[in-house]
Amino acid sequence: MIDNGVLIKQGAEARIYIAPFLTRKAIVKERFSKSYRHPILDKKLTARRVTQEARCLYKCRRSGLDTPVVYFVDTENSTIYMEYVEGKTVKDILQEQSDDDEETSRLKNEEIANNIGIALANMHAADVIHGDLTTSNLLCRDLTGSLVVIDFGLSYVSILPEDKAVDLYVLERTFTSTHPNSETMFAPILEIYTKKYKDSGPVISKLEEVRLRGRKRSMVG
Structure with a gap:
């Protein structure tokens, strides 16, 4: 206690x-x-x-x-x-967008996707694997709007592209399952990530393999 x-x-x-x-x-x-x-x-x-x-x-x-x-x-x-970070999770922000008009939602999502892509690029450039990348573990600060990554309880250090690819895949699955109306955000996140992280090539290649394994597991059940 x-x-x-x-x-x-x-x-x-x-x-x-x-x-x-x-x-x-x-x-x-x-x-x-x-x-x-x-x-x-x-x-x-x-x-x-x-x-x-x-x-x-x-x-x-x-x-x-x-x-x-x-x-x-x-x-x-x-x-x-x-x-203690004053702010809202990306999960909450996306779920509250039903009250926004289409253009407002689009602009918000573009900014969030850009910030997530930069954050992931910085994290993987430091060879840190988060281990639980979900929209519940991404916060936007109230005062500055800066994207904060939280809950590193499963984190570890690794230079392996596959470990970084799994990080990305977990986030992609979160968008697909939790935010079906925002799942198109993951493509621009990857685009920014690729631009900002100079060693992203092998990670993106591994991501395709991880996706394939994930689809096979889903088919088997």
């Missing part, structure tokens, strides 16, 4: 709180232990995972990607204190 913290989300790996940190409002991510693992091994693995997430956040910010600022990493208690 986090002192003075308010639980806002609990997943399979961690609890997310809003809590004060010094003079700031912060997001606190607390990873919990796995009862099926030996306690000593579990503590080592959990601490390693916390450290890895913090390092990936740092690498991304250094590469120019907007991510929450990490305030404090407490490996002993498996927690990360980070910036």
